[in-house]
Amino acid sequence: MSDRETWTSRVGFILAAVGSAVGLGNIWSFPFQTASNGGAAFLVVYLCAVFLLGFPVMLGEFVIGRRSERNAVEAFRSLGFGEWSVVGGLAVVSSFVTLAFYSVVGGWVLSYIVGSVTGGYLGDAGAYFGAVSAGPIAVGAHAAFMALTIGIVALGVTDGIERATKLMVPAIFVLMGGLAVWVSTFEGAAAGYAYYLSPDVGVIADNIAGIVPPAVGQAFFTLSLGFGVMIAYSSYLGRDDSLPADGSAIVVVNTLVALIAGFVVFPVLFAIEGSVPDSGGAGTAFTALAGAFSQIPGGQLIGLGFFVVLLFAALSSSISLLEVPTAFVADRTGYDRTATAVGLGAFVALAGVPTALDTGILGWYNDIVFELLLPLAVLSLSLFVGWVADDQLAVELNLGSSFGSGFSTVWLWWIRIVIPVAIGGTLLLGIQSLLV
Ligand code: PHE
Ligand code: NA
Numbered sequence: 001m002s003d004r005e006t007w008t009s010r011v012g013f014i015l016a017a018v019g020s021a022v023g024l025g026n027i028w029s030f031p032f033q034t035a036s037n038g039g040a041a042f043l044v045v046y047l048c049a050v051f052l053l054g055f056p057v058m059l060g061e062f063v064i065g066r067r068s069e070r071n072a073v074e075a076f077r078s079l080g081f082g083e084w085s086v087v088g089g090l091a092v093v094s095s096f097v098t099l100a101f102y103s104v105v106g107g108w109v110l111s112y113i114v115g116s117v118t119g120g121y122l123g124d125a126g127a128y129f130g131a132v133s134a135g136p137i138a139v140g141a142h143a144a145f146m147a148l149t150i151g152i153v154a155l156g157v158t159d160g161i162e163r164a165t166k167l168m169v170p171a172i173f174v175l176m177g178g179l180a181v182w183v184s185t186f187e188g189a190a191a192g193y194a195y196y197l198s199p200d201v202g203v204i205a206d207n208i209a210g211i212v213p214p215a216v217g218q219a220f221f222t223l224s225l226g227f228g229v230m231i232a233y234s235s236y237l238g239r240d241d242s243l244p245a246d247g248s249a250i251v252v253v254n255t256l257v258a259l260i261a262g263f264v265v266f267p268v269l270f271a272i273e274g275s276v277p278d279s280g281g282a283g284t285a286f287t288a289l290a291g292a293f294s295q296i297p298g299g300q301l302i303g304l305g306f307f308v309v310l311l312f313a314a315l316s317s318s319i320s321l322l323e324v325p326t327a328f329v330a331d332r333t334g335y336d337r338t339a340t341a342v343g344l345g346a347f348v349a350l351a352g353v354p355t356a357l358d359t360g361i362l363g364w365y366n367d368i369v370f371e372l373l374l375p376l377a378v379l380s381l382s383l384f385v386g387w388v389a390d391d392q393l394a395v396e397l398n399l400g401s402s403f404g405s406g407f408s409t410v411w412l413w414w415i416r417i418v419i420p421v422a423i424g425g426t427l428l429l430g431i432q433s434l435l436v
Contacts, residue, residue, distance in 0.1 A: 004069065004331075005157040006236045012162040013237055014246055019165035019316030020229050021254040022172060024105055025222040027310055028285045030258040031265035033218055035276035037211050040199035043262075045211050047255070049219035053422055055251050056414050057225050057378055060385040062243045063396040065234030071327040072228025075235070081388060087380045091228030092325050094373040098227065099321040100352035101365040103149065106314040107141030107356065108132055108286060109307055115290070116304035125291035129283045138356040143349055149318040150345035153326055154338040157236055161319055168312035172257065175309045179302060180263040186296070188274070192266030195276065213430035216422070217370040222254060226377035229320045232327050242401040257313075264306070268292045282359050282366075322348070371430060379423045386416035 007013040034042045068075035073088035111132035115121040121128035132138060152160045183189060204211055220226050234243070265285075269276050272292035277284050289306065293299035322345055330340045355362035385393055397408040 004236070006238065007162060008158055010238075010241055010246070012158070012166065013233065013241070014249055015169045016161050016165045016316075016320070017224075017230065017233050017246070017250045018253050019161075019169050020224045020233065020320035021222065021250055021317075022169065022257045023222075023224075023313045023317030024102065024109075024310070025218065025317075026254065026258040027176075027261040027313055028105065030218065030222065031262045032277070032285050032288075033214060034196070034262065035266075035269075037214055038200070038203040038207065039195050039276075040197055041201065041203040042211055042215055043196070044199045045204060045215040046219060049216045050223065050251060050255055053216065053419060054219045054223045054225060055247060056411055057220070057382060057419060058223055058230055058247045058251065059243055059397060059411060060381055060393075060415055061225060061228070061230035062234040062237075062247060063393040064381075064385065064389075065231035066237050066239070066241075066243065067392060067396045069235050071235065071331050072231040072324055073328050074331060075231055076384075079389060079392070081384070084380075084384050084388065087377065087384060088228055088231070088328075090373065090377050090380070091226065091231070092328055094369060094377055095227045095229070095321045095324040096348055096351065097365055097373065098369050099149075099318060099348045101355040101362045102314070102318055102321065103145045103349070103352050104138065104142045104356045104362060105282070106145035106149075106311070106318060107138060107143075109310045109314055110141045110144055111137065112286060112290065112307040113304065113311060116293075116300055116307055119300060121290040121303075122294040122300065125287045125294060128290060129287045133283060133359055134357065139353055142352055142356045145314070145318070146345055146349040146352070148315060149322055150341050152315070152319045153322045153345070154341040156337055157323075161323065164319065165316045168316045172309050172312050175305050176257065176260045176264065179305055179309075180260050182302065183264055183267045183271070186267055186271035188271035189267035191274075192268070192270035193263075195270065196262050196266040209429045209432050213426050214370075216426045217374060220374055220378055221370065222258065223251065224317070224320060226374045226381065227321065228324045232324050233320065235327075238400075240400045242403070243397055243399075244401050244403045244407060265289065268296075272296060282362055375423055375427055375430075379420060382415050382419040382423070386412060386419075 064075050068078040070078045072091045073085050076082060076084040076088055112121065115128055132141065152164045154160065224230060269288060269292060272295050273288065277288050290303065293303035322341060325344050326337065326341045329335060329344065330337050355365050394408045394412050397411065398405055
């Protein structure tokens with residue numbers, strides 16, 4: 001496959017992977033999940049899950065992708081383990097289901113950008129959410145968001161994905177950072193910081209089953225793991241790149257964006273509403289924030305900045321979700337990329353229509369991904385890397401890496417034992433909390 005594209009630079013790869021990681025998960029769900037799961041206590045568990053579970057699994061996807069130079073499904077066959085292609089197939093299915101509802105939320109973001117310009121959500125924030133999250137408006141906005149996604153993916157890896165993320169990722173940082181500084185001047189911001197940053201260990205001990213499963217699920221989702229995205233992206237990577245170094249950079253940057261989002265959201269909520277909303281429904285982020293924006297001077301402008309950041313974050317993630325099936329079909333059949341991206345994107349857009357019409361169905365898609373597809377995919381990936389693939393993968397981790405072979409040995413045993421035990425335990429806790 002000598003005509004396969006590659007990233008034009010290492011930074012291009014890191015930005016694209018960061019673009020995939022940084023998304024609605026960081027800015028839309030993370031602060032509100034933190035709020036509905038015990039505040040700072042959730043944050044502590046989440047951070048442990050990101051670094052202790054997410055980082056090693058990310059390296060697992062990287063070695064599969066770079067070793068095989070194939071998409072998520074064909075990677076397994078190319079490494080000599082064709083039966084495991086089913087894991088890649090699971091990843092493709094997860095990407096489809098996730099993109100179907102992710103794009104609906106992306107459509108809401110488009111409507112909130114419009115609302116920030118027209119002032120549509122000033123006054124009655126709840127009514128505005130009701131209007132844009134139902135009927136033809138929701139379907140139309142979803143279709144518009146999918147069209148943007150398809151357009152970027154159709155342009156290809158370097159001209160589309162790499163160029164778009166080089167623009168969007170730095171913009172996310174600048175705008176979010178600026179917003180965080182601005183809201184720090186609000187009276188009452190301090191109460192928000194206190195809620196966000198003082199963990200109450202007792203809360204964790206009392207509610208392990210309620211905190212750990214969502215924190216672990218969020219950790220994998222936020223790093224785009226279990227969807228084959230990191231397999232696909234690292235397959236365009238050169239051998240002289242250090243996977244552990246790139247992986248660390250991606251994990252740290254993704255974590256920073258989530259943390260900064262908290263530094264925007266919590267001060268705003270405490271300064272204006274005096275508390276955080278305790279139910280974390282799909283619309284909470286939109287109604288709570290738009291409600292707050294409509295009460296502060298300059299709120300429309302803050303709102304515009306915030307929702308534009310959210311759009312960039314959502315788009316740089318949705319393109320990675322569409323890239324997984326597109327790379328698979330285009331590599332496999334030799335079809336033209338543009339036609340493939342358009343065809344598959346149209347199919348996903350249709351699959352998303354029910355979730356655009358009913359936020360209950362959206363929650364249902366979301367739960368299937370978080371509670372079933374994601375843990376299953378990550379578990380089977382780890383078992384594959386740790387126990388099935390031979391030592392070619394640990395060897396791959398050392399190529400271009402300055403972390404030394406001791407690192408890859410620890411990593412391999414970590415993937416073999418710690419990850420499966422942790423995910424198994426999380427699944428059990430999740431089942432237990434469903435039964436109680
Ligand atoms: N990581 C993205 C986010 O946090 C979501 C995502 C998951 C993107 C899986 C691609 C693949 O929003
Ligand atoms: Na993320």
